[in-house]
Amino acid sequence: MRRLTRRGGWIAALLALSGCSPAALLNSASRLGGDPARLAAGGEAFGPDARHKLDVWVPRGAGAPLPPKPLPVVIFFYGGGWVMGNRGEYGFAGRAFAAQDFVAIVPDYRLVPGTRFPGFIEDGALAVKWARDNAGRFGGDPKKISLSGHSAGAYIAAMLALDRHYLADIGVDPKIVRAAAVLSGPYDFYPFTEQRGRDALGTWPRPLETQPISFARADAPPLLLIHGGADTVARPYNSQRLAERLATAGAPVTLRIYPGKSHVDTVKSLSPLFRRTTPTLADSVTFMEANSR
Numbered sequence: 001m002r003r004l005t006r007r008g009g010w011i012a013a014l015l016a017l018s019g020c021s022p023a024a025l026l027n028s029a030s031r032l033g034g035d036p037a038r039l040a041a042g043g044e045a046f047g048p049d050a051r052h053k054l055d056v057w058v059p060r061g062a063g064a065p066l067p068p069k070p071l072p073v074v075i076f077f078y079g080g081g082w083v084m085g086n087r088g089e090y091g092f093a094g095r096a097f098a099a100q101d102f103v104a105i106v107p108d109y110r111l112v113p114g115t116r117f118p119g120f121i122e123d124g125a126l127a128v129k130w131a132r133d134n135a136g137r138f139g140g141d142p143k144k145i146s147l148s149g150h151s152a153g154a155y156i157a158a159m160l161a162l163d164r165h166y167l168a169d170i171g172v173d174p175k176i177v178r179a180a181a182v183l184s185g186p187y188d189f190y191p192f193t194e195q196r197g198r199d200a201l202g203t204w205p206r207p208l209e210t211q212p213i214s215f216a217r218a219d220a221p222p223l224l225l226i227h228g229g230a231d232t233v234a235r236p237y238n239s240q241r242l243a244e245r246l247a248t249a250g251a252p253v254t255l256r257i258y259p260g261k262s263h264v265d266t267v268k269s270l271s272p273l274f275r276r277t278t279p280t281l282a283d284s285v286t287f288m289e290a291n292s293r
Contacts, residue, residue, distance in 0.1 A: 023089035037098035046130035054107035057094030070141035079151025103140030154185025162215035179291035228261030
């Protein structure tokens with residue numbers, strides 16, 4: 001890994017010259033980095049919209065026959081301010097978790113302006129339902145589903161974990177979510193001071209219903225809130241306030257603030273070339289494994 005890290009600057013520069021987006025760059029670096037995982041299914045439909053597609057990543061050795069013991073499942077929602085992103089650029093997240101013996105699912109979801117709140121959360125709920133019904137085909141345990149995500153994706157994961165009606169409305173027991181490990185998300189950001197927030201959530205007539213912190217409750221699934229201390233996009237107080245509210249309610253919550261780290265550092269370190277920059281992967285995996293037993 002040390003030799004690979006020293007090469008990282010050259011590789012990143014070459015990829016940048018090719019015109020890759022930051023996420024695509026991390027994804028390409030992940031292929032070069034060699035996380036032992038493989039794409040078991042690409043473009044699986046989980047709903048009626050063209051954006052309702054997902055990819056499934058499994059450990060490289062997984063296949064037929066299925067592993068003797070079903071693996072825990074994690075669904076990772078990418079960020080992008082609810083206006084951009086696609087699962088193909090976030091294979092690095094799927095590989096990272098699959099290499100740690102998870103069945104990792106990376107779904108797309110509808111974006112603004114094609115949808116507004118709560119459309120993207122409802123899409124996330126459909127992805128959870130798909131995982132419940134199909135994870136077993138890939139060696140996953142549908143009784144051990146965790147959620148993860150970065151930025152706007154962390155918001156989706158937190159809303160699914162905390163506001164029970166999204167899953168209940170489509171016939172899924174909210175208790176199916178065993179844990180959530182979320183990165184650099186906005187959880188307490190009303191009133192909306194930025195245009196993206198207004199575009200995505202500002203038309204909802206009851207704005208407090210758009211805030212994850214509004215749904216902190218004693219029986220919430222265990223949450224791991226990871227944030228960079230130098231995040232100027234979704235500032236650390238989002239995780240700090242949600243952690244305080246959950247703890248006051250008596251819910252299990254763990255807060256990790258990484259000093260000096262930015263908004264992208266937490267997700268960037270899921271890619272092998274940058275893995276040493278934060279303990280995001282190790283902290284997330286340890287937390288989800290502990291709550292999937």
